[in-house]
Amino acid sequence: MIQLQNYINGRLVPPSAGCYLPTLEPATGQPHAYLPDSDAADVALAVQAAEEALPAWRTRPAEERGRLLVRIAELIERDQDRLAAAESQDNGKPVHLARTVDIPRAASNFAFFGTAAQHFSSETHFQEGIALNYTVRHPLGVVACISPWNLPLYLFTWKIAPALAAGCCVVAKPSEVTPYTAFLLSELCQEAGLPPGVLNIVHGTGAKVGQALVEHPAVKAISFTGGTKTGEHIARTAAPLFKKLSLELGGKNPNLVFADCNLEEAVSTSLRSSFANQGQICLCGSRIFIERPLYEAFKQAFLQGVAALTVGDPQDPASQQGALVSEAHLQKVLGYVALAHEEGGRLLAGGQRVYLPGRCAGGHFMQPTVFESLPPNCRVNREEIFGPVVTLTPFDSEAEVIQWANGTEYGLAATIWTTDLKRAHRVAHALHSGIVWVNAWLHRDLRTPFGGMKSSGVGREGGIEALRFFTEPQNVTIKL
Ligand SMILES: NC(=O)C1=CN([C@@H]2O[C@H](COP(=O)(O)OP(=O)(O)OC[C@H]3O[C@@H](n4cnc5c(N)ncnc54)[C@H](O)[C@@H]3O)[C@@H](O)[C@H]2O)C=CC1
Numbered sequence: 001m002i003q004l005q006n007y008i009n010g011r012l013v014p015p016s017a018g019c020y021l022p023t024l025e026p027a028t029g030q031p032h033a034y035l036p037d038s039d040a041a042d043v044a045l046a047v048q049a050a051e052e053a054l055p056a057w058r059t060r061p062a063e064e065r066g067r068l069l070v071r072i073a074e075l076i077e078r079d080q081d082r083l084a085a086a087e088s089q090d091n092g093k094p095v096h097l098a099r100t101v102d103i104p105r106a107a108s109n110f111a112f113f114g115t116a117a118q119h120f121s122s123e124t125h126f127q128e129g130i131a132l133n134y135t136v137r138h139p140l141g142v143v144a145c146i147s148p149w150n151l152p153l154y155l156f157t158w159k160i161a162p163a164l165a166a167g168c169c170v171v172a173k174p175s176e177v178t179p180y181t182a183f184l185l186s187e188l189c190q191e192a193g194l195p196p197g198v199l200n201i202v203h204g205t206g207a208k209v210g211q212a213l214v215e216h217p218a219v220k221a222i223s224f225t226g227g228t229k230t231g232e233h234i235a236r237t238a239a240p241l242f243k244k245l246s247l248e249l250g251g252k253n254p255n256l257v258f259a260d261c262n263l264e265e266a267v268s269t270s271l272r273s274s275f276a277n278q279g280q281i282c283l284c285g286s287r288i289f290i291e292r293p294l295y296e297a298f299k300q301a302f303l304q305g306v307a308a309l310t311v312g313d314p315q316d317p318a319s320q321q322g323a324l325v326s327e328a329h330l331q332k333v334l335g336y337v338a339l340a341h342e343e344g345g346r347l348l349a350g351g352q353r354v355y356l357p358g359r360c361a362g363g364h365f366m367q368p369t370v371f372e373s374l375p376p377n378c379r380v381n382r383e384e385i386f387g388p389v390v391t392l393t394p395f396d397s398e399a400e401v402i403q404w405a406n407g408t409e410y411g412l413a414a415t416i417w418t419t420d421l422k423r424a425h426r427v428a429h430a431l432h433s434g435i436v437w438v439n440a441w442l443h444r445d446l447r448t449p450f451g452g453m454k455s456s457g458v459g460r461e462g463g464i465e466a467l468r469f470f471t472e473p474q475n476v477t478i479k480l
């Protein structure tokens with residue numbers, strides 16, 4: 001079985017205490033690799049390597065930094081089949097999804113920020129003829145990137161690429177649940193010729209590696225994606241140390257379907273926004289509100305689509321639904337199905353664990369699940385489930401649906417289905433949501449600010465926002 005290693009100072013090294021943890025394949029429930037169970041000593045070595053690499057990296061011309069990032073993008077593209085197979089094995093997602101979404105996006109993250117490094121500049125202005133002010137954006141220094149298990153390489157690289165482009169050196173920690181493609185990335189960084197220490201990858205648990213990174217005095221900023229509770233804990237630790245924070249947290253995203261929408265598009269995209277990656281994307285639209293005149297038609301078409309979704313071995317290119325990431329997570333999601341029954345929901349589809357034969361007999365599979373008749377403010381409609389469970393709710397007015405859509409502690413993403421342009425703008429403006437898609441879902445442009453309001457996070461990623469996050473402005477005033 002493969003034994004993964006840390007990537008510190010340009011070398012693949014074992015954890016200093018020599019301990020490893022098994023990582024399980026969600027489709028089988030069996031271990032398929034061992035990852036370093038690193039600790040504060042490994043984090044200290046990685047931070048030291050990053051500090052030593054910093055002076056040369058931050059002063060290296062942006063064009064050269066960018067060229068290295070573009071080279072990494074090319075290597076990810078070259079190895080996309082191998083990386084997709086590894087991602088699918090490690091996470092349980094259908095290999096087709098990994099091949100068409102996760103891995104291409106990881107390559108795009110490096111290509112996008114590799115070129116962005118050369119377009120990032122700062123401002124100058126005259127102060128009414130008496131002074132000239134200019135702003136220099138300095139790289140922050142050594143930064144930490146901590147990512148979750150749901151989109152492993154996609155989100156890992158979404159943080160690392162802008163940090164490197166901005167001239168920072170990075171210590172990164174992938175989720176201990178899905179470490180495999182981060183390890184493969186470290187091999188590609190060696191091949192690309194990334195200088196030692198510029199990027200360091202330390203594997204292990206959040207309690208040991210994540211915590212040590214957040215507490216390390218030389219780490220100037222933390223870019224984190226994951227659960228809201230973990231984000232809260234990180235903020236509590238980092239705030240008194242005056243570290244800069246970017247937190248991308250949970251969501252309970254509303255999907256607003258107005259009666260004048262294109263029904264076919266609304267249904268097919270809502271199937272994706274409900275069940276892509278088994279509903280384990282923070283942007284999934286788990287609360288579907290449908291204007292009453294369209295309710296029955298939408299429901300019938302949606303349920304037909306749900307019935308056609310194939311739950312199967314993620315390695316089979318025909319599978320549309322893979323395994324949930326772990327037994328513990330499957331049990332959490334099934335707990336919400338039980339709660340939906342208790343709260344008075346009417347089950348329209350799914351609701352059960354799926355037992356597959358053969359190689360996948362021990363896997364964590366579940367049917368795509370749909371409920372109706374749940375009050376908009378019940379727990380199932382307020383709490384993040386992060387699995388293949390959605391609710392359908394009819395609404396009678398724009399004001400009512402806006403109130404329901406805004407009625408959770410989260411504010412990450414929303415979708416509006418309508419052909420009325422004025423309504424689209426009006427409703428988008430009224431939603432407390434960092435991202436609003438109109439007649440679309442997960443339509444991504446890497447230049448746009450990405451992030452949530454309320455308990456969905458702090459700060460924005462993407463484009464210039466990410467480059468600003470990883471730099472510190474310095475104002476210089478010259479008296480004329
Ligand atoms: N983007 C999102 O919205 C995500 C949301 N979740 C939600 O969070 C729930 C819990 O999932 P988990 O895997 O436990 O996510 P998590 O938030 O614990 O893990 C995310 C990352 O944070 C690290 N981490 C954990 N404790 C840390 C600490 N004290 N300091 C620094 N880093 C730490 C983990 O090792 C991992 O790399 C899920 O059921 C889901 O509801 C999970 C993953 C992604």
Ligand SMILES: O=C(O)/C=C/C=C(\O)C(=O)O
Binds near residue numbers: 148282450
């Ligand atoms: O940047 C994107 O396109 C998607 C981000 C998704 C997450 O942050 C998530 O699911 O955790």
